[in-house]
Amino acid sequence: MTSQEQLDQKIGRWLEAEAPTQMPDRVLLATFERTRRSRQHRRWPTLLGRIQVNPTVAPVAAVAVVVVAIFGLALYVNQPGVGGRPPTSTLAASPSAASPSAEPSPSATAAPTGTAPAILRQPYDGLPLGWSSDGTRLLIQKDDGNLFVLHADGSETQVTEQLSALKDIRGSGRPVGATISPDGSRVVFAGLTEGWEGHSCHFGALFAVDADGGPAEVLWRSQPPHNGILRYPTFSPDGTQIAFVDDYCDSSHNVWVMNADGSEAHKIVSNALGVGHVYALRWSAAGDRLALSSDLGSQTFAPDGSDFRGPSPRP
Amino acid sequence: MRRDLVEAARRGDHEAFEVLATSVGDRLYAVARLVLRSSDLAEDAVQEALVRAWQQLPSLRDPDRFDAWLYRLVVNACADQGRQLRRWSLEVGPLVVERSFRDDTESIADRDQLERAFTRLKPEQRAVIVLHHHIGFSAAEIARILGIPEGTARSRLHYATEAMRAALQADARQAPVAEKGTA
Numbered sequence A: 001m002t003s004q005e006q007l008d009q010k011i012g013r014w015l016e017a018e019a020p021t022q023m024p025d026r027v028l029l030a031t032f033e034r035t036r037r038s039r040q041h042r043r044w045p046t047l048l049g050r051i052q053v054n055p056t057v058a059p060v061a062a063v064a065v066v067v068v069a070i071f072g073l074a075l076y077v078n079q080p081g082v083g084g085r086p087p088t089s090t091l092a093a094s095p096s097a098a099s100p101s102a103e104p105s106p107s108a109t110a111a112p113t114g115t116a117p118a119i120l121r122q123p124y125d126g127l128p129l130g131w132s133s134d135g136t137r138l139l140i141q142k143d144d145g146n147l148f149v150l151h152a153d154g155s156e157t158q159v160t161e162q163l164s165a166l167k168d169i170r171g172s173g174r175p176v177g178a179t180i181s182p183d184g185s186r187v188v189f190a191g192l193t194e195g196w197e198g199h200s201c202h203f204g205a206l207f208a209v210d211a212d213g214g215p216a217e218v219l220w221r222s223q224p225p226h227n228g229i230l231r232y233p234t235f236s237p238d239g240t241q242i243a244f245v246d247d248y249c250d251s252s253h254n255v256w257v258m259n260a261d262g263s264e265a266h267k268i269v270s271n272a273l274g275v276g277h278v279y280a281l282r283w284s285a286a287g288d289r290l291a292l293s294s295d296l297g298s299q300t301f302a303p304d305g306s307d308f309r310g311p312s313p314r315p
Numbered sequence B: 001m002r003r004d005l006v007e008a009a010r011r012g013d014h015e016a017f018e019v020l021a022t023s024v025g026d027r028l029y030a031v032a033r034l035v036l037r038s039s040d041l042a043e044d045a046v047q048e049a050l051v052r053a054w055q056q057l058p059s060l061r062d063p064d065r066f067d068a069w070l071y072r073l074v075v076n077a078c079a080d081q082g083r084q085l086r087r088w089s090l091e092v093g094p095l096v097v098e099r100s101f102r103d104d105t106e107s108i109a110d111r112d113q114l115e116r117a118f119t120r121l122k123p124e125q126r127a128v129i130v131l132h133h134h135i136g137f138s139a140a141e142i143a144r145i146l147g148i149p150e151g152t153a154r155s156r157l158h159y160a161t162e163a164m165r166a167a168l169q170a171d172a173r174q175a176p177v178a179e180k181g182t183a
Helices: A003-018 A025-037 A057-077 B002-010 B014-036 B039-059 B063-085 B108-119 B123-135 B139-146 B150-182
Strands: A127-131 A137-141 A147-151 A156-158 A178-180 A186-195 A202-210 A217-221 A229-235 A241-247 A253-259 A266-269 A278-283 A290-294 A297-301
Touching: A003 B108, A003 B123, A003 B150, A025 A127, A025 B014, A025 B039, A127 A178, A137 A178, A147 A186, A186 A229, A202 A241, A229 A278, A241 A278, A253 A290, A266 A297, B002 B014, B002 B039, B002 B063, B014 B039, B014 B063, B014 B123, B039 B063, B063 B123, B063 B139, B108 B150, B123 B139, B123 B150, B139 B150
Parallel strands: A178 A229, A202 A229
Antiparallel strands: A127 A137, A137 A147, A147 A156, A178 A186, A186 A202, A202 A217, A229 A241, A241 A253, A253 A266, A278 A290, A290 A297
């Protein structure tokens, strides 16, 4: 056997030994949750060459397009302010408003807490992460991982742009959890930073960014060896605090709370909630409890970590 | 039957896609984990690859190429993960050590040497090593999977293997020197 063949065999045996035998179920669960919300990219007919047009469907589709275009034009002409009619809703009067509705629905005005303006009931692609308390802004994460704020007037603001918006923060990756402040002015998200040499974890940070866009700033950095990756930041209902989870290399987790400006971060539930990932962290509407969901089960506790209920964390 | 599942998934049948994804998930995860050397990153890479697979399935011309196409998606996702966390660079130091010592054919010293040699490779070199030595694809098949010329695949595989050989030999030469230093 040649030395090349010996090396090839050595590499093959080593890879075989190193390769995991099974992928954690959570990967498929998370994947299917995203793909169920995601549309497939269909090929559209073009004017050049490679066309996939069903000869039966194409004429019908063409007629449909024309009908929709005429309908849309009619709606536009009849909009308040366009056809000479005065605006009749708060949102339609806004300079940035572009409501497609000729007659604003009652919910298009400043909505009571929890009621979405009609404009936000249209479909969108992404994972919803939270509303502002007046229901006029919705934070979502699209399939490319970036965060967007959807506004009541139908516009959207891209809040993150992967690395390009965070060039000065090395290595930040796809946000793992994000939250919008109750007043809708700020977004805080968790991201990865540089690798932690010699360990399988990475450093992480919480980043804050204006919900109308702009540069992100680091709010709080993980502090190895106390924690590594940070996840699922969530604003308290009064907007004064942020709770979040940290993630050790060994799948143990702690829950932290800090002031909304990143100060006075402290651990409230400590030491190894046990096995696997954390999936969600939420404040109660009254702000008097937090709920956490993990592979171990669901737990609730007071914001100071007391009155813990649910499967017990390991000591 | 697999072709039928792919055809159904291409038409938007999510259940068919779930069956396909479940059948290939472990293999994709093994590739990603070997390339990225991190469970967290590998999980993210596989998830991204499968989401893209769902989204881009209608553009897959040949359903029989589904598995090979998935390997390309996961390799690209690994590349994206690597770019997000550190620049593709020869200066990248040894990464994580998430190991599973299931086989004691190699000595501990050999495994350490292979680990160090492997992590010194660029991630795109690691990918061809894994596709060739672990999955068993030829250079021609790797070229088709990655969408690169066959000559490029051959040279990348050659240089990756040679880089591992050089690293192994360098480690072997260093060991006697270290012993002298501690004497």
